[in-house]
Amino acid sequence: xxxKSWLLLTFFLARAIEVNAExxxxxxxxxxxxxxxxxxxxGSKKELSRVALSGVxxxxxxxxxFNGDKESDLTHWSDAQFTTVMSGEVATKVQSVHRQIPRIxxxxxxxxxxxxxxxxxxxxxxxxxxxxxxxxxVDSDRVHSVWCFTTPPKRNWEVAFQKDHSGRVVAGGxxxxxxxxxxxxAVRISWLGSVNxxxxxxxxxxxxxxxxxxxxxSNGGEITAQLPHHLGSDEFSKLGMVPPTSNSMVWGxxxxxxxxxxxxxxxxxxxxxxxxxxxxxxxxxxxxKPVY
Numbered sequence: 046x047x048x049k050s051w052l053l054l055t056f057f058l059a060r061a062i063e064v065n066a067e068x069x070x071x072x073x074x075x076x077x078x079x080x081x082x083x084x085x086x087x088g089s090k091k092e093l094s095r096v097a098l099s100g101v102x103x104x105x106x107x108x109x110x111f112n113g114d115k116e117s118d119l120t121h122w123s124d125a126q127f128t129t130v131m132s133g134e135v136a137t138k139v140q141s142v143h144r145q146i147p148r149i150x151x152x153x154x155x156x157x158x159x160x161x162x163x164x165x166x167x168x169x170x171x172x173x174x175x176x177x178x179x180x181x182x183v184d185s186d187r188v189h190s191v192w193c194f195t196t197p198p199k200r201n202w203e204v205a206f207q208k209d210h211s212g213r214v215v216a217g218g219x220x221x222x223x224x225x226x227x228x229x230x231a232v233r234i235s236w237l238g239s240v241n242x243x244x245x246x247x248x249x250x251x252x253x254x255x256x257x258x259x260x261x262x263s264n265g266g267e268i269t270a271q272l273p274h275h276l277g278s279d280e281f282s283k284l285g286m287v288p289p290t291s292n293s294m295v296w297g298x299x300x301x302x303x304x305x306x307x308x309x310x311x312x313x314x315x316x317x318x319x320x321x322x323x324x325x326x327x328x329x330x331x332x333x334k335p336v337y
Contacts, residue, residue, distance in 0.1 A: 069117045070106030072193035079171035102195035107188040136168035198335040206330040231333040232260045268302040
């Protein structure tokens with residue numbers, strides 16, 4: 046790699062170049078981000094394949110590391126101009142450019158006085174292939190890369206999985222929720238008081254009213270969500286729970302896809318902790334899906 050670093054220094058894309066070792070290519074909500082070691086650190090290849098197959102315009106950014114310290118020495122951006130999907134991997138041609146010369150020590154970019162263009166191919170493994178015109182040599186380098194929407198897609202909340210207090214599946218399925226979590230889509234849950242125990246009438250819960258959570262998949266395929274801490278609520282009485290009455294009481298909870306609620310009560314003044322559990326509660330899992 047070091048033997049061809051001088052060649053990579055001579056030109057790449059001119060858009061949004063940053064000569065800054067502390068800055069990396071980034072975007073909000075990346076479809077896929079791969080670090081210098083080829084490890085996926087955000088998004089997923091499966092989601093990138095979905096987007097690529099839909100034909101939605103994308104942009105790609107990548108960082109070059111000339112000294113092996115896993116920091117960016119040069120950053121480039123380009124439209125994804127010719128995209129290919131094969132066996133779960135995605136590759137795209139980037140913009141071909143006239144040769145340019147980065148002067149790292151002087152922090153400036155020059156255009157070469159010699160005519161010649163560079164052509165590049167970036168893939169979802171974090172490999173950048175580059176070739177000069179009129180040359181048979183193709184260079185390969187590992188880069189930090191990020192794949193982003195040209196225009197952020199609209200997003201809709203939808204029910205992925207819903208169970209009532211009897212354990213009956215009301216909507217969606219557990220496979221929908223598992224797929225969404227593996228794709229790292231945003232998840233919200235609605236619970237507590239979704240059914241009036243006296244009239245059996247169901248309260249309509251909107252996704253925006255649901256609680257944002259981080260969901261996890263266990264080895265057995267069960268999904269659990271850790272709820273953020275809240276002040277005590279009388280909603281627990283609808284589940285047959287008797288919450289502590291102290292004004293300094295907060296609660297945290299873990300909720301599972303099987304319908305089990307595990308609540309921890311903490312008295313912030315005394316430090317006393319108590320625990321309660323409930324089974325077969327009403328729960329709705331919402332996911333935020335991009336609309337391509």
